[in-house]
Amino acid sequence: MEGTNDYSYRPGAIMTNNVDIRSSSLFSVLDDAQIKRVMQSSHMLNLADRQSLFECGDEADRFYLVTKGQIKLFRLSVNGDEKTIDIIQPGNTFAEALMFMEQPTYPVSATALGKVQLISFDNAQFLNLLRGNFDLCFRMMGSLCQRLRGLVKEIDDLTLQSATTRMCAMLVNHMEREGESEFPLQAPKGVLASRLSMKPETFSRILQNLANEGIIEVKGQNVGVLDECRLKESAHPESVIGLEPEFNCNHQMPFHQR
Amino acid sequence: MEGTNDYSYRPGAIMTNNVDIRSSSLFSVLDDAQIKRVMQSSHMLNLADRQSLFECGDEADRFYLVTKGQIKLFRLSVNGDEKTIDIIQPGNTFAEALMFMEQPTYPVSATALGKVQLISFDNAQFLNLLRGNFDLCFRMMGSLCQRLRGLVKEIDDLTLQSATTRMCAMLVNHMEREGESEFPLQAPKGVLASRLSMKPETFSRILQNLANEGIIEVKGQNVGVLDECRLKESAHPESVIGLEPEFNCNHQMPFHQR
């Protein structure tokens, strides 16, 4: 499970599995000597599908960069309900915020979605690096700030938006990231459901509704957006502010509609 | 509305309205000269009850320290629904995370709860200070990290916990902060309801239920905790893990019970 830092090191791009480490914003401001130093305390890891990386509450002395596959971050409730907090994509780091805590423990559990390859970094090492590099500090603070904004948005979504709205917002994100109106969902539907804080049954029904409305079409894992305009309206209800009620596109989607 | 920096400056404690600026973790690592520098670009503000400080989307070039009263941070949905994200207490700063963004805009609106006194600081000034002070950077990163953890916990609560559980957790926090089993709620019930992501009616009913159960007693704004044990059980359902179902204290609280 735990390998060594056996990837090639050379000045310039540091490639591991087609992911340039420098493309991660945290590492982009490091010079070659610094990268080398971080690398020396790093390990490459391979995880099988569903393999656990750490559990909520574990001591947190390392952080991670995903180079291949996806990592699911989640929390469990007493009765075994699972809430997926985030799905980390290749090229992104996670758990690095914890290095600033006194007695850091992971606030979430992490498991592999499919086969995953990642690199782990030693918190103490990285803290040393931070202590001599203001650019890096600012990078880090910027990244923490963005994550904060993301979570605030998330809370907004959970409290002020409906399940359908969240679904549409996700589909719009997906579409814009892919640049195509047809794309595969990047995780099993059950996982996406949990990410959107709904049950798989609800997820399925909402997709069905959107398809019945002619807004999307669904074939297995593939989604095609047929009516981008209506999808975006459903995703961002604020876009119709200012219109008179009778002029609103009022695309009601009763839950149990067939 | 906007005053000048007319509070006394002297080495050592920097008091403004009985709040020592140094007691805020961000400022605690600054020496006198640095404090003085920050102060020079700061302003004291007074807000009347309900007065707005900034709106979601406004350009964010200052951050704030509350010295008296409370600030409500919230987001609005299209239909006017309001979600209180946080209630900032005296001695605490807010909106400082934004200084690391390119084109910072506030992700929430802020208004006064009651009469409020606060100090605003110039982001650019503070960034200069950060750029020469690693301790301060680490303070800042630590604070951002804690805020992140708080938000993750919040999402957990919203998705995995019931309204009653959230209420109990809040009451336990309240109680432990006050150190008394009897205490006043620190904000109008309607605001607390929104903070807990429920409607005022639901808030009222849950308090009623807890009172009927004999767990608390409520007199206006004052709450007395009668059965701390049961309150904590309801707040942290994980505490009863491992017990056989029939041995669980099964304090059902049907919603419409009278």
Added chain:
DNA sequence: TTGGCTCCTTGATGGATGTCAAAAGGTTCC
């Protein structure tokens, strides 16, 4: 005191989403 606020409470009802159960596809492994 009385009126007019605003905030809170209480009751009746409804709706979005969860739950439970079963069927329908897909995948993997002999």
Added chain:
DNA sequence: GGAACCTTTTGACATCCATCAAGGAGCCAA
């Protein structure tokens, strides 16, 4: 190819909480 298994879908029903409407309760002003 088919058996076992998992994921997804579908249906019937339950529940939590929101909504709507009305009634108290405290507070301030005249």
